[in-house]
Amino acid sequence: MPPLPPVHSIRTRMIVLFIVVTTTTLGAFGVHRHWLYQQELEQRFERTRIDVLEGLAQSLAEPTWALNVGILRTRLDSTLIHPEVVEACVFSPDGKETYATAGRPAYRDGPPCAAAGAxxxxGQVVIYPPDNIDAGRRELSIGxxxxxxxxxxxxxxxxxxxxQGLSExxxxxxxxxxLLTFGLRMVFRPLEHLQRALFQLASRHGDEPEELGRIGRQEFDSVIDGFNQVLRKLKLIIAERTEAELTVRAAIQRSNNAFAQIQAxxxxxxxxxxxxxxLSRTDQLTRxxxxxxxxxxxxxxxAGQSAFSIILLDVDRFKSINDNHGHQVGDRVLVEMAERIVGAKRPADIVGRWGGEEFLIICPDTGLEDAAAQAETLRHAVAAQDFSVMGAMTASLGVASYQPGDTIHGMISRADQALYEAxxxxxxxxxxxxxDAVVT
Structure with missing residues (x-):
């Protein structure tokens, strides 16, 4: 029988073997946990990307349609709360004009929202007009x-x-x-029992590992007591860490609540x-x-230097209504008159109360002939049906069209003269x- 190796040699070999086994096991577990964490981060990154793009497609429709740069920038800034988002921009449909940007640009002097680095x-999303816009127009992108x-x-x-995994x-x-070195130095014979206990401990799962029980030997029990003491400290560290995590989560929740209140x-x-x-641009009586x-x-x-026309509409014999029936009846006539004008106008036309019983209709991209035809439509809408408070009513209309070098005063003056002639x-x-326009 060959001689047994020295005790310290056996102890050293066992320590080396234990280090290799323990490090390999924990390393494999750490690699697997690292892989799972990487998959979780990838999934969260993809969910964040989809949520941000879908949210922008809905939240940017109205401010982009109105070209409200302040709201655009505010809603773009809200995406930067995600650490994955470093820059957000809104461009015109052809991509040549930048409406608003937020975040840190990729290049100091380069174009906004350009990719930089691996x-x-x-991510891109096309913005369409909001739901309250005409259905045909919503099919065309606005940004x-x-x-x-x-x-x-x-x-x-x-x-x-x-x-952190390597440190752990x-x-x-x-x-x-x-612990192993101290135990082997004190008592070598109970090593098998200690080894079995350690492997049993390593095989247990959960955040609350159980302490080792005493075996009735003073030398070995002191090792167990030391191990249990370290284990209790580890439990205390874990408890403190858990409490700290709960505190951080509570602080994050409070911050989220405060941010939600700010948003509201x-x-x-x-x-x-x-x-x-x-209210600042609406007539309080006629709306x-x-x-x-x-x-x-x-x-x-x-300022657009393009063709447009104006129609000046005046309620016929309105002064006699106020004199004979009172201003309340006159106000009701003006309200119904505004409703009929709005009901007969084209979608692009702008209707407003010019003053007293006069209404002004601005007709974009409309020549004189088409504006006169639209004015005839308005005249017929007024005269076709009796008013609720005065019965049959009529209106006179003056039409003027933009001419090169024209001024607002000049157009209003021509329309007013045409109204006077009517x-x-x-x-x-x-x-x-x-x-003259044809009157039917």
């Missing part, structure tokens, strides 16, 4: 949202998890090696601003546009500022 990914996603946060999280494996190795306040403020904007908005619309139409010729007529 970690970046561009394109481009979002630059980055996998760098995911890679950083993976690196941090890998470092190293710490466990150190603790176990120290912003939405309410935006709604109030929209209401104020509507059509007021004189202020009509002035702005005329300035915009004239009154002079017997009322209930359409009169053009340049040529």
């Amino acid at each position: 970690d970046d990914l561009l 394109k949202a481009v979002v630059r996603f980055s996998r760098q946060p995911m890679h950083q999280a993976l690196r941090a998890a890998m470092i 494996v190293a710490a466990i190795d150190v603790v176990l090696v120290l 306040t912003q939405a309410e403020l935006m709604e109030k601003n929209q209401q104020l904007e509507t 059509v546009f007021n004189r202020r908005y009509l002035d702005e619309a005329l300035i915009d139409a004239l 009154k002079r010729r017997g009322r209930n007529r359409v009169q053009s500022g340049e040529v």
Whole structure:
């Protein structure tokens, strides 16, 4: 029988073998856990990408249609709450004009929302008009949202998890090696029992491992007591870590609640601003546009240097209504008159109360002949059906069309002169500022 190797040699070999086995087992478990974590991050990245793009397609429809850059930028900024989103932009349908941007650009002097590096990914979504727009128009895109996603946060999280896993494996190795060395040095014979107990401990699952029981030998029981003491400290560390995680989660929840309250306040403020904007440009009696908005619309139409026409409508014999029946009846006539004009106008036409019993209709992309025909349609809509408070009523209309070098005052003056001529010729007529329109 060959001589047995020295005890310290056996102890050293067992320690080395234990280190190899433990490190390999924990390493394999760590690799598998790292792979699962990587798959989870990939899935979360894809879900975030889809949620952000779908959310932008819905939330950007209305501000893009209205070209409200402030709202566009606010809603683009809201996507940056996701660490995967580093830049978001809204472009015109042809991609040549940038409406709004948010986040960190890929290049300092380069184009916005351009991919840079292997970690970046561009996502695009086409924006269509909101639901309250004509169905035919909603089939045409009004813009394109481009979002630059980055996998760098995911890679950083993976690196941090890998470092943490390696640290945990190293710490466990150190603790176990120290315990094993001390146990082998004190009593070698009970090593088999200790080894069996350790493997039983390693085979257990859960966050609450059980302590080792005493075997009745003083030398070995001291090792078990030391191991159990370390285990209790580990449990305490785990408990403190769990409590810290709960505290962080509670803080995150409070932050999310505060952010939700801010968003709700912003939405309410935006709604109030929209209401104020509507009130500032709407006539309080007739609910059509007021004189202020009509002035702005005329300035915009004239700045466009394109063909457009205006129709000035005046209620016939309105003064006698106020004198004989009172202003309340007169106000009701104006309300019904506005309703009939709005009901007979074309979708692109702009209707507003010019003053008193006069209404102004702006007809974009309309020549004089077509504007006169539309004015005749309005005249017929007024005279075709009795008013609820006054019975049969009529209106006189004056038409003027844009001419090169024209001014707002000049167009209004021609339309007013045409209206005066229609009154002079017997009322209930359409009169053009340049040529007479046919009256049926």
